[in-house]
Amino acid sequence: MRGEQDLIRTLRTAAEQVERIDLAEAVAARRRSRRTRQRSRTLLAAAAVVAIVAGTTFALSGGQERRPQPAVTPSAPASITPAGKLWPQAIAKVPATNSTGWKMYPVTALSPTEVLLIANSAFEKAGRLEVYDMARKKTRVLGDIPSPRKKYYLQHIAVSSRYIAWYGETPQDPDKWADFWIMPRAGGTPKRLAEVAADVDRIGLTDDALVWSLKAGGGVYRMPLTGGSPSPLPGTKGLRLMSWPWAGGFASERPDANQTRVVNLETGRSADVSLPDQVEMMQCHAEWCTGIVDSRMVVQRVDGSARKTLPFELRPHGARWLLGDRYALFQVYEPDREKKGVPLGAVYDLATGVTAGLGERSGAPLGGNVGMGGSSSSPSLTPFWDADLQYYEKCGSGGCEIKGRGGGKEYTVVNLAAVTR
Amino acid sequence: MEDFDEFVRARGDALLRYGYVLSGNSEDAADLVQEALARLGDAWTRVRNKHDPEGYVRTTMVRLHIRSWRRRHREDLVAAVPERGEHDRYGDADLWAELQELPRKQRAVLVLRYYEDLPDQEIADILGVSRGTVRSQAARALDKLRIKRVLQEAR
Missing domain, CATH: 1.10.10.10 (Winged helix-like DNA-binding domain superfamily/Winged helix DNA-binding domain)
Known part of the structure; x- marks a missing residue:
């Protein structure tokens, strides 16, 4: 009679027999042929792919008036202090699963002591909102996220002093459709405000209205929380909502486009972003911007003043790396995989240059990652990581692979709303 | 999207191995991984809260695999012989062969x-x-x- 260990061993050993192939090219080819078949429904995705392929040779679109460039200041190595030392009051350990066993992820902060969590009932399927109270060290359920259609996915969440709002879409359907929901910030039954035939990008909450911007072509719209019909906000053509009341103008529709304008939708004040030569992926808070020049991160005020080039170890985190109202999340480059104490990422204060290290890399080149609240419409206030997840490299005849073990129990969160400054 | 390519590079081999133990052969493994990754790639820009892309791919793979079983499991039962000789290198070749059935x-x-x-x-x-x-x-x-x-x- 065989035992279960025989089965485990057989499966593990057999797995190594698979032929290695170049998946990147094969997947790209498959996606190209799918797009040809479904041209109408994947226009957006196709545009994004073209943009990325062209990303490295990206040049500014014409017409930008340039100011004289200040000399680039050479930079010393990054001075990174662990976030726990800099801001002990901002560190929380939040559970990674809720009481029903659903995986939970931090979204953003509701206050200096409260972290909004989203619980997924299935893969990427948001099912419930909960809140972690850092003072009581307890999680509380706010309410369920209804799923009014098949293959419905919550996309983005916005919070105000009174409400939590979100919108969902059916991303696999070709038609443009989204619906908006609000829930009292203290929790309760959510209410569906409206359905729209539009490709929504970001949302926000004012005192009495829900606002959103569109993905293609931009433009910001508004609808009273009491209901009623949506109306475009005047003067917002082409603008994308960043974090109410701030909106941005961009050089193009491409995902790597530079932000060219910073607009306050409450006051109507608008400022052009002073773009350094050859800058890519410039992105701005109300006052501060960050982008990439010649593979180095640059930081400056919107008007181009206080511009500096950051140490080369700080690298962009994905395509959008803004956090909170004046922070950015960077990856930390360190080719020496044996080196101890290399953080998984760094929160950088664009105003002061204070750099907080998050977590610690385990012994592998891809030793962990920092999450940044993908469900938050505004730049999230709660970067997080799994401190128990350890990576290691296992080498065999077929090459080396990186494996993870442990983790899955809790996340370490930095609540940037609790950072005193 | 840059992240997507990085994900494919970092996790591709692991996904191929998973495809292999699911399907029992390299060809189907590659097919499953490619299809699941292509779907993930298409959704990458649209589903904005990506928390667990690997879980998404693995779930897609196993569901695709079972769905195609409903269509054509008869032929598969007939063709269920290990395709390569390497399994003899370890002593579990019999068990691996029986798994195919x-x-x-x-x-x-x-x-x-x-x-x-x-x-x-x-x-x-x-x-x-x-x-x-x-x-x-x-x-x-x-x-x-x-x-x-x-x-x-x-x-």
Whole structure:
């Protein structure tokens, strides 16, 4: 009679027999042929792919008036202090699963002591909102996220002093459709405000209205929380909502486009972003911007003043790396995989240059990652990581692979709303 | 999107191995991984809260695999011989060969439980069946393979 260990061993050993192939090219080819078949429904995705392929040779679109460039200041190595030392009051350990066993992820902060969590009932399927109270060290359920259609996915969440709002879409359907929901910030039954035939990008909450911007072509719209019909906000053509009341103008529709304008939708004040030569992926808070020049991160005020080039170890985190109202999340480059104490990422204060290290890399080149609240419409206030997840490299005849073990129990969160400054 | 390519590079081999234990051959493994990754790639820009792309791909793979079983499992049963000789390198060639003869759903349950090391409830969620079904499918498969059930009770 065989035992279960025989089965485990057989499966593990057999797995190594698979032929290695170049998946990147094969997947790209498959996606190209799918797009040809479904041209109408994947226009957006196709545009994004073209943009990325062209990303490295990206040049500014014409017409930008340039100011004289200040000399680039050479930079010393990054001075990174662990976030726990800099801001002990901002560190929380939040559970990674809720009481029903659903995986939970931090979204953003509701206050200096409260972290909004989203619980997924299935893969990427948001099912419930909960809140972690850092003072009581307890999680509380706010309410369920209804799923009014098949293959419905919550996309983005916005919070105000009174409400939590979100919108969902059916991303696999070709038609443009989204619906908006609000829930009292203290929790309760959510209410569906409206359905729209539009490709929504970001949302926000004012005192009495829900606002959103569109993905293609931009433009910001508004609808009273009491209901009623949506109306475009005047003067917002082409603008994308960043974090109410701030909106941005961009050089193009491409995902790597530079932000060219910073607009306050409450006051109507608008400022052009002073773009350094050859800058890519410039992105701005109300006052501060960050982008990439010649593979180095640059930081400056919107008007181009206080511009500096950051140490080369700080690298962009994905395509959008803004956090909170004046922070950015960077990856930390360190080719020496044996080196101890290399953080998984760094929160950088664009105003002061204070750099907080998050977590610690385990012994592998891809030793962990920092999450940044993908469900938050505004730049999230709660970067997080799994401190128990350890990576290691296992080498065999077929090459080396990186494996993870442990983790899955809790996340370490930095609540940037609790950072005193 | 840059992240997507990085993800494919970093996790591609692991996904291929998973595809191989699910399907039993390199060709189907590559097909499953490519299809699941292509779907993830298409959704990458649209589904904005990406928390667990690998889970998404692995779930897509096992569901695709079971779905195609419904279409053509007859031929598969006939063609269920290990394609390459390397399995003899380790002593479990017989067991690997017998695994090919299981219905896909039963085999998927075993792979999720003994290769992916998932609890039965999670397997049930992934396959869209009840936990009881997972347990009965696993029990039936283990019996067919003449494997004594010990760990099952702990699940």
